[in-house]
Amino acid sequence: MTAPDLARLTPESEAELAFEGALRPKTLAEFVGQARVRGQLQLLLRAAAMQNRTPDHILLAGPPGLGKTTLAMIVAQESGRSLRMSSGPAIQHAGDLAALLSSLVPGEVLFIDEIHRMARSAEEMLYLAMEDFRIDIMVGKGAGATSIPLDLAPFTLVGATTRSGLLPNPLRDRFGFTAHLEFYGTDELEEVLARAAALLELDIDRRALAEIAGRCRGTPRIANRLLRRVRDYALVHPSTGSGEATPSTGSGTGPAGLDAVHAALELYDVDALGLDRLDRSVLEAILVRFDGGPVGLNTLAVSVGEEAETIESVVEPFLVRIGMLTRTPRGRVATRSAWQHFGIDRQAQAGQSVLFADGL
Numbered sequence: 001m002t003a004p005d006l007a008r009l010t011p012e013s014e015a016e017l018a019f020e021g022a023l024r025p026k027t028l029a030e031f032v033g034q035a036r037v038r039g040q041l042q043l044l045l046r047a048a049a050m051q052n053r054t055p056d057h058i059l060l061a062g063p064p065g066l067g068k069t070t071l072a073m074i075v076a077q078e079s080g081r082s083l084r085m086s087s088g089p090a091i092q093h094a095g096d097l098a099a100l101l102s103s104l105v106p107g108e109v110l111f112i113d114e115i116h117r118m119a120r121s122a123e124e125m126l127y128l129a130m131e132d133f134r135i136d137i138m139v140g141k142g143a144g145a146t147s148i149p150l151d152l153a154p155f156t157l158v159g160a161t162t163r164s165g166l167l168p169n170p171l172r173d174r175f176g177f178t179a180h181l182e183f184y185g186t187d188e189l190e191e192v193l194a195r196a197a198a199l200l201e202l203d204i205d206r207r208a209l210a211e212i213a214g215r216c217r218g219t220p221r222i223a224n225r226l227l228r229r230v231r232d233y234a235l236v237h238p239s240t241g242s243g244e245a246t247p248s249t250g251s252g253t254g255p256a257g258l259d260a261v262h263a264a265l266e267l268y269d270v271d272a273l274g275l276d277r278l279d280r281s282v283l284e285a286i287l288v289r290f291d292g293g294p295v296g297l298n299t300l301a302v303s304v305g306e307e308a309e310t311i312e313s314v315v316e317p318f319l320v321r322i323g324m325l326t327r328t329p330r331g332r333v334a335t336r337s338a339w340q341h342f343g344i345d346r347q348a349q350a351g352q353s354v355l356f357a358d359g360l
């Protein structure tokens, strides 16, 4: 049995959703990192407040777990408006969207997660709604069909996407502002972790936090998830504390320390760079089965038994960012760092592949 994927990027259970909810920053000031995006949003919200109008529509683009939902909630909170949440996969017909839009109260913030997965017919309805706060509802079919215009209450749409390239240009152009969320630096992640540890009243030493920060793929969701597993580990194995007495409890084991982090992350199959089982199988497939590449996305997906979309939107962005993978017009190619990280000798590997190709 393989270890559960700690670094998988969507919340996996009700308990995890509740855990994420408890740790979500509620204001822009509490939101760690992404300084440029925070500044841009602040300006946009202040200008709208000064003119007493709904803020412009906002598109949040970036890999999963970087804070898009959190920012949508903050936009509503900071502009003193209520938030309605939906997602692209839940809007499969224009009628679904019409029902949602026509029930918005004036000034409401509508958050559509995974907006790139909305039905095409709904997308087209959204163009008019975003621009003129109006939709046309089709009644009847065929030659007798008529369209009835319906005025909507003004609203702010906040769309989130992990694949902004899939959004049609007319939709992308209707957002007044697009925020591109970047992976977080280790200092920022340490701050995210220190904040979460304080909220969870978890006693953990600074070196342990720094170690987790370096192993969470630049992603706050994974940072919080790893923290939770380390907390479990330290609870079950109190001897993995830092050894320093905790002033508050007087306990001899002290705060959770580096040993707990190393042991918990090894148990959950997260390596020194934060790569998890899927990251490693993608890289190993490229290195061993395809001689380092180039290999096409679909072939790669079949070879590791995973959806191409997951590889493209979840696995690759981080591997590209840490310089292990490049995308070329001919396919994915592993870099020298990837060969080194896996300790595979490129020449020896090429020799083996020739033998296989010759049927020897």
Ligand SMILES: Nc1ncnc2c1ncn2[C@@H]1O[C@H](COP(=O)(O)OP(=O)(O)OP(=O)(O)O)[C@@H](O)[C@H]1O
Binding pocket: 009, 010, 019, 020, 021, 023, 024, 025, 030, 031, 032, 033, 063, 064, 065, 066, 067, 068, 069, 070, 071, 113, 160, 162, 192, 220, 221, 224
């Ligand atoms: N800048 C941040 N500071 C502190 N915590 C953060 C930050 N960004 C995200 N988090 C935490 O990470 C978790 C995931 O964030 P969120 O749900 O907003 O990500 P997302 O980008 O919407 O993910 P998805 O694309 O899967 O919907 C939340 O628990 C949130 O508290």
